[in-house]
Amino acid sequence: MLAFLRINKRIINSVKTVSSFTVKRSYSARKMDLKEFILENDTPIVNLDCTQAFQKLTDNEKQYLHNYTKASWYGSLISFIQSSPESPLIFSLLHGIFSAETVESLRTSNKDKVTEDEFTAFLVYCCGFFSNAGNYKGFGDNKILPGVDEDKFHEIIKNSKLYAQNPSKTESLWNEAKTSIYLLNDTNKSLGLKGQGITTYFSGNCTKEDADLITEWMKLKKFEAYISRTFKTVDESGKSRYEIRLASSETGDKEGITLAEEDYNGVTFKITRGDYSQILPFVTNYLNNACNFAANDGQKQMLENISKSFKEGDLSAHKEGSKFWVLDRVPAVEAYIGWMFTYRDPAGERGEFFGWTSMINRVLSERFQNLVHKAENFLNELPWPSTFEKDKFSKPDFSYVDVLAFAGSTVPVGLSIPITYEELRHKEGFKNITLGNVLKSRFGIDDYPFLTKEDSDLMLKYKEAAFEVQLGLHELLGHGSGKLFSIDEKGKLNFDKETVINPLTNGPITSWYEPGETFDSKFKAIGSSYEECRSEAVALHLMFNRDVMKIFGHTDETEIDNLIYVGWLLMAYAGAGRAVEMWNPSTKIWGQAHSRARYAITKVMIESGLLEVTESEPGKKLSIKLHRDKIETVGRKAISDFLLKLQVFKSTADYEAANEMYEKYSKVDDDGPHPFAKWRDIVLLNRKPRLILIQSNTEVDSDGKIQLKTYDANLDGFLQSWRERFDNAEELQEIMLNLYNKDKHYFI
Numbered sequence: 136m137l138a139f140l141r142i143n144k145r146i147i148n149s150v151k152t153v154s155s156f157t158v159k160r161s162y163s164a165r166k167m168d169l170k171e172f173i174l175e176n177d178t179p180i181v182n183l184d185c186t187q188a189f190q191k192l193t194d195n196e197k198q199y200l201h202n203y204t205k206a207s208w209y210g211s212l213i214s215f216i217q218s219s220p221e222s223p224l225i226f227s228l229l230h231g232i233f234s235a236e237t238v239e240s241l242r243t244s245n246k247d248k249v250t251e252d253e254f255t256a257f258l259v260y261c262c263g264f265f266s267n268a269g270n271y272k273g274f275g276d277n278k279i280l281p282g283v284d285e286d287k288f289h290e291i292i293k294n295s296k297l298y299a300q301n302p303s304k305t306e307s308l309w310n311e312a313k314t315s316i317y318l319l320n321d322t323n324k325s326l327g328l329k330g331q332g333i334t335t336y337f338s339g340n341c342t343k344e345d346a347d348l349i350t351e352w353m354k355l356k357k358f359e360a361y362i363s364r365t366f367k368t369v370d371e372s373g374k375s376r377y378e379i380r381l382a383s384s385e386t387g388d389k390e391g392i393t394l395a396e397e398d399y400n401g402v403t404f405k406i407t408r409g410d411y412s413q414i415l416p417f418v419t420n421y422l423n424n425a426c427n428f429a430a431n432d433g434q435k436q437m438l439e440n441i442s443k444s445f446k447e448g449d450l451s452a453h454k455e456g457s458k459f460w461v462l463d464r465v466p467a468v469e470a471y472i473g474w475m476f477t478y479r480d481p482a483g484e485r486g487e488f489f490g491w492t493s494m495i496n497r498v499l500s501e502r503f504q505n506l507v508h509k510a511e512n513f514l515n516e517l518p519w520p521s522t523f524e525k526d527k528f529s530k531p532d533f534s535y536v537d538v539l540a541f542a543g544s545t546v547p548v549g550l551s552i553p554i555t556y557e558e559l560r561h562k563e564g565f566k567n568i569t570l571g572n573v574l575k576s577r578f579g580i581d582d583y584p585f586l587t588k589e590d591s592d593l594m595l596k597y598k599e600a601a602f603e604v605q606l607g608l609h610e611l612l613g614h615g616s617g618k619l620f621s622i623d624e625k626g627k628l629n630f631d632k633e634t635v636i637n638p639l640t641n642g643p644i645t646s647w648y649e650p651g652e653t654f655d656s657k658f659k660a661i662g663s664s665y666e667e668c669r670s671e672a673v674a675l676h677l678m679f680n681r682d683v684m685k686i687f688g689h690t691d692e693t694e695i696d697n698l699i700y701v702g703w704l705l706m707a708y709a710g711a712g713r714a715v716e717m718w719n720p721s722t723k724i725w726g727q728a729h730s731r732a733r734y735a736i737t738k739v740m741i742e743s744g745l746l747e748v749t750e751s752e753p754g755k756k757l758s759i760k761l762h763r764d765k766i767e768t769v770g771r772k773a774i775s776d777f778l779l780k781l782q783v784f785k786s787t788a789d790y791e792a793a794n795e796m797y798e799k800y801s802k803v804d805d806d807g808p809h810p811f812a813k814w815r816d817i818v819l820l821n822r823k824p825r826l827i828l829i830q831s832n833t834e835v836d837s838d839g840k841i842q843l844k845t846y847d848a849n850l851d852g853f854l855q856s857w858r859e860r861f862d863n864a865e866e867l868q869e870i871m872l873n874l875y876n877k878d879k880h881y882f883i
């Protein structure tokens with residue numbers, strides 16, 4: 136019996152002797168309770184088709200695309216490290232299994248050992264792990280658990296070729312990984328700082344107080360955290376030491392980048408570099424190769440500066456490269472790479488690594504460019520005074536693209552980047568990207584169980600067109616609007632304090648961003664969601680404009696009325712019918728910026744009387760009713776008033792007022808007329824699996840030409856795409872294992 140014990144002190148501290156039978160039955164019995172953490176066996180697998188767009192490229196453009204794509208996928212290994220402490224270890228195990236043999240071969244070996252459902256559940260977990268760049272959901276930040284019991288998972292591994300080739304090492308990997316794969320408690324259900332979740336942006340002993348102190352010191356040093364992680368140690372005297380580690384392939388000290396240890400408020404700080412130093416050389420190698428096929432000098436300078444940043448750990452070089460990227464208008468191959476979004480950092484300041492490549496659709500991009508040309512006219516309709524708008528609107532490039540690779544923890548439908556470099560956005564502009572093939576894939580499967588038949592039919596008919604309008608407004612005029620009031624080191628304000636009036640108080644402006652402060656550092660954990668909320672509200676506010684609708688090809692008044700209604704209904708449904716899935720009832724923390732934003736807007740709609748949400752079938756169904764006749768009156772005013780507050784608080788760096796308001800509208804109530812905490816069970820009961828996208832690969836044929844490699848739209852095809860993604864799989868698996876072992880003591 137002892138040979139079959141599966142006990143781990145981290146899981147069960149109070150039990151001294153437990154049989155494997157007890158543990159197995161415990162997990163099996165809990166599966167219904169764990170449903171929100173287990174990916175369903177019927178999770179849809181959809182191909183992200185880009186074949187037509189790829190075929191239109193020249194040979195030189197295909198070479199550029201190929202090398203940039205390779206750089207992106209190698210860089211995505213960083214996303215696994217950023218996801219959870221155990222993700223690099225799990226990657227080493229699972230990628231090793233599927234590198235050693237095909238899925239069909241593994242299926243045959245396990246035919247009489249596990250059931251078909253058990254094997255499918257194993258594959259779904261593996262696909263979910265690779266798709267989300269780790270064992271936490273890229274959209275929602277909740278942990279992903281296997282839908283198969285531990286002993287069956289182990290059985291499948293034991294029947295693999297990897298196990299046959301090296302049983303002792305594979306068994307060791309499994310024994311090291313199994314607890315982390317299956318462990319679920321209140322502190323590791325989702326991402327967060329110590330006591331609230333799991334994160335690798337900070338060592339496991341860092342609390343919110345630590346994060347605030349780190350932000351305080353960074354502000355003093357005028358240091359931006361985007362490419363850093365922080366590791367805290369405590370010496371024998373109890374003194375805390377913080378190592379802020381910058382991402383770079385080079386290690387060691389470098390003037391102007393690293394910083395020797397210094398005391399501050401009873402603790403010490405130092406800045407080092409060399410984080411991800413075993414991975415970044417692969418990224419820079421492919422970026423340098425791509426440079427040989429650049430279409431213009433601007434693309435070369437972009438790649439050279441980004442490569443320099445990855446090599447040296449110099450954030451300013453990445454900003455310089457991003458400047459050249461912004462100025463490269465409507466390229467045939469649109470691509471970007473680096474630390475982009477701060478959604479997953481519990482403190483809201485550190486970026487997650489993404490790399491993506493795509494091909495532009497010039498015909499559909501023209502529609503978005505027309506929106507850009509008229510953008511300043513639409514800005515005048517926003518509810519804040521012109522003094523709260525940028526002195527000059529930097530017209531962005533706005534493109535419609537088909538994605539080849541989006542390497543990271545999730546694949547969005549739209550982008551406005553660089554979103555973190557506010558000074559660059561102000562001086563040079565930014566780019567808005569609509570990911571056309573992603574948009575079509577995500578809207579291909581959906582239903583709305585909380586709506587009437589009439590509303591559901593309208594959604595199915597108009598949702599894609601309505602969302603396209605919303606997306607364009609959200610990215611261009613949402614993320615592209617509004618001014619941040621600030622003062623420079625010489626004491627000069629970027630606004631006239633004597634004439635600019637706060638429209639909420641009718642008094643003078645009394646707060647602004649100090650030197651060294653950014654929106655992210657000031658608004659901290661709520662910043663990403665707050666900005667998404669503001670941008671979503673901008674889109675709702677401007678949907679009524681007929682000139683906007685005309686740009687998107689809509690002129691019939693009946694159709695426009697339906698598009699406005701469906702656009703608002705999409706928001707109401709996302710907030711009331713889906714968002715709370717991303718809220719953690721244990722920690723009371725939101726795990727997804729967009730979901731929290733949409734929920735807050737929903738609460739505004741409910742408060743105004745525009746939206747009714749009731750429990751139509753106790754414990755089973757909700758009813759979501761949007762009063763169509765009130766949208767242009769009650770609804771529009773409520774969103775306008777809310778949007779004005781969002782912008783004024785952001786412009787004036789008034790974090791306290793912003794946080795108070797945002798906490799109010801994003802609070803999930805346990806009781807009252809809208810107990811969304813209780814209704815969360817109904818939302819989970821009616822949710823549909825989030826689809827997994829299969830992304831194509833590129834490969835070099837015998838003639839040196841670049842070819843597109845596509846895959847069957849099923850679990851086997853997805854795993855085959857990962858099997859063929861890297862040229863040196865065994866080396867990468869070893870690197871990921873080494874990185875796990877190197878840092879794991881920081882997270883125990």
